[in-house]
Amino acid sequence: MQRNFNRWEKLKRLLKLYYLKLMRINASPHNIAMGVACGVFGGCFPVIPGLPLQTVIAVVMAFFTRSSKIAAAIATWISNPFNWLLFYYVQFKIGTFLLPIEVQFDPAKWQVSDFMEIGWQGVTILVFGGFVLGVPLAIIAYFIALYFIRRYRRRKTLRMLARRNKL
Template sequence: MERMRRFYERFIRLRGNPREIALGFALGLFIGMSPTMGFQMVIAAFCAALLGWNKWSAAAGVWITNPVTAPGIYAVNYWVGARLLKMGWSDGTAQALEAQSLVSGALQKTPHVLASVTLGGIVLGLPLAFAGYWAALWAVGRYRGKVKARLEQTRQRLREERARRKASRTS
């Protein structure tokens, strides 16, 4: 929980336009749902640079898939994609017990599995990116609003102190 809090605090303090930070984060979340684990940060930073969005927030967004969450995310992506492509989970477990059949079956099914995971990632990644954009925009805007209010309070306090000193010198 402490790590999440530190991540959040570092995220909301990123430099740049809040809209570009939010767009970068949304892009990262979307790419994080793709079956490109191992290359996601590079892809996200490259795309963010091309689009003029925040590269750091894009890289942060891809961490939605990490070694802990990836099995669950990819399983759900596969399930959604397979349903949309009208594919079943498996078409025969008896053959899967033979090693040679397992290897040849896996090689034959690879394009279908990849298509299912990719389609599922797109279908689930779009609403996640949309929600992530608004959440990031709100969080960064809220933080900056608080900082601006504190700065204004400090400025006001300094003005009042300056006015008191000036009044005490003239009396």
């Protein structure tokens, strides 16, 4: 039991570290939130082994939107090894619903080693499904990030003022 507790503590510490890294970026809240939105959008694309597609998409989008590249790279972790299967399942369902492509693939029983066996049609379905999934998630992520960044900075300013008034 103690061993699992340590793993959860490490995960909590890691999440807090990335949260604080985002909050401490020296940029406007809008730029950071746009970077997060770019990262979430990029994170919705499938992970192709050996190709950092998600990070490349996120950083390139952040470059074009003139937003935080660091926030974009960090936010791609919305898609991580713990939830890849869920993302692939949703991407596949969206892609097969919207595209007239037939692929024999069961995302519920899928493993990472099966990725190369689905072919270009399957990859097309996953990429299109990721694009469609990424747009609303990026919009939502922008407003959530903007709220939390402004809240964090407002609290930080109030703490600094309270300390200054005590002196």
